[in-house]
Amino acid sequence: MSGILVLTEQSSGAWHPMSFEALAAGIQLGRDLSLPVTACVFGRGVSGLASELAGRNVQAVVALEHEALGQYTADAAVAAIEWLVRDLQPDYVLLPHTYQVRDFAPRLATRFGRVLLSDTTGYTIESGAAVFQRQLFQGKLTADFAFQAPAPNFVSIQAGAFRADALESDAASVSEKAPVLNVSSLRQHPEAPFREAARAVDLSAAERIVAVGRGIQEEGNIPLVQELADAFGAELAASRPICDNGWLPMERQVGSSGQTVAPKLYLSVGISGAIQHLVGMKGSRCVVAINKDPEAPIFEIADYGIVGDLFDVVPALTEAVKKARS
Amino acid sequence: MKILVALKQVPARDSLLRIDASGRWLDESDLSFEINEPDAYALEAALQLKEQHGGEVVVLSAGPERAVSAIREALAKGADRAIHVEQENLGEFDTLSLAKLLAAAASSEKADLILTGLQSDDLGSGQTGVIMAELLGLPHATIIMAVEASGQGVRVKRELEAGWFQHVSMPLPAVLTIQSGINKLRYATLMGIKKAKTKEVRKLTAAELGVQPESSVSLLRIYQPKRVKQTQMLAGAPAEQAAQLVEKLKFEARVI
Ligand SMILES: Cc1cc2nc3c(=O)[nH]c(=O)nc-3n(C[C@H](O)[C@H](O)[C@H](O)COP(=O)(O)OP(=O)(O)OC[C@H]3O[C@@H](n4cnc5c(N)ncnc54)[C@H](O)[C@@H]3O)c2cc1C
Ligand SMILES: Nc1ncnc2c1ncn2[C@@H]1O[C@H](COP(=O)(O)O)[C@@H](O)[C@H]1O
Numbered sequence: 001m002s003g004i005l006v007l008t009e010q011s012s013g014a015w016h017p018m019s020f021e022a023l024a025a026g027i028q029l030g031r032d033l034s035l036p037v038t039a040c041v042f043g044r045g046v047s048g049l050a051s052e053l054a055g056r057n058v059q060a061v062v063a064l065e066h067e068a069l070g071q072y073t074a075d076a077a078v079a080a081i082e083w084l085v086r087d088l089q090p091d092y093v094l095l096p097h098t099y100q101v102r103d104f105a106p107r108l109a110t111r112f113g114r115v116l117l118s119d120t121t122g123y124t125i126e127s128g129a130a131v132f133q134r135q136l137f138q139g140k141l142t143a144d145f146a147f148q149a150p151a152p153n154f155v156s157i158q159a160g161a162f163r164a165d166a167l168e169s170d171a172a173s174v175s176e177k178a179p180v181l182n183v184s185s186l187r188q189h190p191e192a193p194f195r196e197a198a199r200a201v202d203l204s205a206a207e208r209i210v211a212v213g214r215g216i217q218e219e220g221n222i223p224l225v226q227e228l229a230d231a232f233g234a235e236l237a238a239s240r241p242i243c244d245n246g247w248l249p250m251e252r253q254v255g256s257s258g259q260t261v262a263p264k265l266y267l268s269v270g271i272s273g274a275i276q277h278l279v280g281m282k283g284s285r286c287v288v289a290i291n292k293d294p295e296a297p298i299f300e301i302a303d304y305g306i307v308g309d310l311f312d313v314v315p316a317l318t319e320a321v322k323k324a325r326s
Numbered sequence: 327m328k329i330l331v332a333l334k335q336v337p338a339r340d341s342l343l344r345i346d347a348s349g350r351w352l353d354e355s356d357l358s359f360e361i362n363e364p365d366a367y368a369l370e371a372a373l374q375l376k377e378q379h380g381g382e383v384v385v386l387s388a389g390p391e392r393a394v395s396a397i398r399e400a401l402a403k404g405a406d407r408a409i410h411v412e413q414e415n416l417g418e419f420d421t422l423s424l425a426k427l428l429a430a431a432a433s434s435e436k437a438d439l440i441l442t443g444l445q446s447d448d449l450g451s452g453q454t455g456v457i458m459a460e461l462l463g464l465p466h467a468t469i470i471m472a473v474e475a476s477g478q479g480v481r482v483k484r485e486l487e488a489g490w491f492q493h494v495s496m497p498l499p500a501v502l503t504i505q506s507g508i509n510k511l512r513y514a515t516l517m518g519i520k521k522a523k524t525k526e527v528r529k530l531t532a533a534e535l536g537v538q539p540e541s542s543v544s545l546l547r548i549y550q551p552k553r554v555k556q557t558q559m560l561a562g563a564p565a566e567q568a569a570q571l572v573e574k575l576k577f578e579a580r581v582i
Contacts, residue, residue: 073494074466099487102444103468106421106453110460115422115542118451131546137448140343142551149542187465191493193486208581232582244507250489257485265581286579288571289557293340300551304574305559306567316568324572325582 002151003036003059004029005090007081009098010041010049011072018096020056020164022157026094027057032125035091038062039172042080044070050174057169062088063176073188076181077104082111083179090152092130097156099256109154116154117145119275121161138274139297159256159279199251201235208234208265211254211281212242215270215291215310219247225269228314231321237261239271255280270310273298290314327381327475329372330437331405332428332455333365335389335396336448349547351417361396364443368504370511371473372441373404379475382406384435388427390414394527401522402514408527409435411535418539419532421449425457430535433462437499439480444469444503452503459501466501467494471508 006026008019023039030037039053042064050063064084068076081104085093093108095101097119109116120132121142131144132155147153203209210229216222222242229236236252243253254261256276266284271277273289273296281287282301289302290313299305306313337343338358346353361369372383385400387393388411397408409431413419419427432440440462442455459466471491472483481495485505514522532539560570575582 074468099469099485102452103456103484106456107460107466110422110425110457113422113542115420116451116453117543118453134450135551136450136548137337137343138450139551141345141548143548144546145543146546147542148544187496188467189495191495193490193492195489196491199489240507246510256487258489260488265575265579286575286581288575295343295550297551299557299559300553301555302557303555303579304571305557306571307559308564308567312564313567316564317571320565320568320572321582324576 002089002091003038004092004094005085005088006037006039006058006094008039008041008053009096009100010043010046013045013049015049016096016098016100017164018098018157018159021159021162022094022096023053023056023058024162024164025157028162029092029094029123029130033130036060038088038090040064040084042069042077047174047176050176054171054174055169058172061172061174063174064179065176066179066181068181068183068186071190072100073186073190074104074107075186075188078107078111079181079185080179081108083181084177085112085152087177093152093154095154095156097158101156105154105156112152112154114149114152114154116156117147118156119158120155121158135275138272140295158275160282196250201251203235203237203252203254203259203261206235206261206263208232209237209254209261209263209267209281209284210234211237211239211266211268211271212248213239213268213271214241216242219245221311222247224311224314228267228269228318228321231318231325232265232267233325234265234267239277268298269314271298272296273301290317327375327379327439328384328435328437329375329381330384330386330432330435330440331365331369331372331400332440332442332458333369333385333387333396333400334362334443334446335359335387335393336362336446339447345548349549350545351548359392359396361399362443362446364445364504364506366511367506367508368441368443369400369403369405370509371504372439373512374509375439375473375475381438384409384437386428386431387411388413388424388431389416397527398522399514401525401527402518403512404518405525407525409530410527411530411532413532415539417545418541420541420543421451421453422457422542423537423540425454425461427532427535427537428454429458429461430537431530432458439475439498440464440501442501442503444505455501455503462501464499464501465496466503467496468503469505470502471505473502
């Protein structure tokens, strides 16, 4: 085959929503390069999920089934997908840039002597070939990358980079394949996923959120933003480094490893806007950013921006909000 | 227990990033540099494991001459010795050939555990440790938030998405990629800084390791991101900015 293979992700029969973003990327790339698209779902007992993919505007669907794929391990995923890629010989292998893909895809690409272009945000076509974009320096710069090696080439797609439209079409054919795996060679032994103690705050229900980042400099300055949050009648949230430092509890972290929120107002103070933070708050209706760096990536998604020193702006804003709301 | 920590020196977080004349990298002349954030946590995890189990912590860094300052900082915090793969033109190595370079330097050490950061702040590919594991034939796990070593194996806590975690066990030797926040970072003591000056830093080059730069993928150009949203920037003194914002939030966005 020549074409595009899109690997989707599921666990215990539930789709990872980024699967459909990767699928949308694959369908678009297939159109631009005139290549057929095959979608694959791997696991144990995935034939039902495979038939859902068949209606999603792809040319073929593979259900990659194996006992050893029941609970994810890197070794089993790499071995099974290596087997499939050798069988299908696609030009491109596209994956959603999930935590699971981060865990196995670099190893998979290395099996083929290839480099995975990870966390890409889009592509352009230059002289008939795809040139992929990635963020550098936590989103402060963008870079264009081109593959120089023959097929297969591996690309993972950043969260939110493509829209997961539910395209309907004639049903594609579904084939079931069983990879050849040496089960005794699998080395990781996973236990059941768990959550830490129950959350006392549910940020997803908050109408207004004031979120603080590393620009706050030290723990002793947190009350400054707490006062702003109180003035707005807002919940206080934070970027990861604030929770890593123990300045606020983990349950107030917004982002890919924290909570996903969608308030009416999300006001960020001293947060740069790394993608892992943005995925947790991009759905907010109105985004305000206060940052001293006019180039901070957070401004790319803000409705209102204030460039300035938060230690001047926040007290002034707290006063103004108190006055307006009294 | 012998632990190898792969540590990268990257431009300091608040640096002003200026694109150089080639259009393919930064003008480094006015940058300051620091240890990549998750790598500092990986080093701390290694030092804590050594405190529990004894053994040795070896730092491995590939980079130009300036990387020595990051290496010295790690030695001052308590690493026992270091390997510096000194290479001016690291940009010519794609992720795979860079991992080959590090794996070649690591292989003769026969460490029980190799720790890397989960992602570099500059390139952000999030892959180097996982590729090293494949090249060295070792099991691996990523985005690690806790490490318990016991006898022949290791049990780690992996971070999953949206606040979920999972424990995974595997035999040693193994490669782990460490997430920021796994522990509390220590500061170097004056004594540590003094001692660091006498610790061994072994220099190696790509040629000595027999690794060539490769580019299965090549970086064509870098540029400022394109803005997708029309942001209204509010100008003036802080009090004016605050007043304007409150107006907008009240009457335009209607969120207060
Ligand atoms: C797998 C993975 C998962 C992650 N999960 C999450 C997650 O769930 N949530 C999350 O937030 N991050 C997450 N991260 C981390 C993320 O990549 C960023 O490192 C983090 O979001 C940066 O936080 P920050 O913006 O507060 O800090 P920085 O990036 O250091 O930004 C600080 C900002 O403050 C500004 N500033 C400094 N001083 C002032 C001042 N006086 N006045 C005004 N502005 C000032 C600076 O200009 C800068 O823009 C994750 C990373 C990885 C790799
Ligand atoms: N030049 C380097 N020298 C030493 N370690 C590195 C180097 N580049 C990457 N690493 C390690 O690999 C991790 C992931 O980097 P990356 O794959 O670039 O995101 C980093 O956190 C480091 O631990």
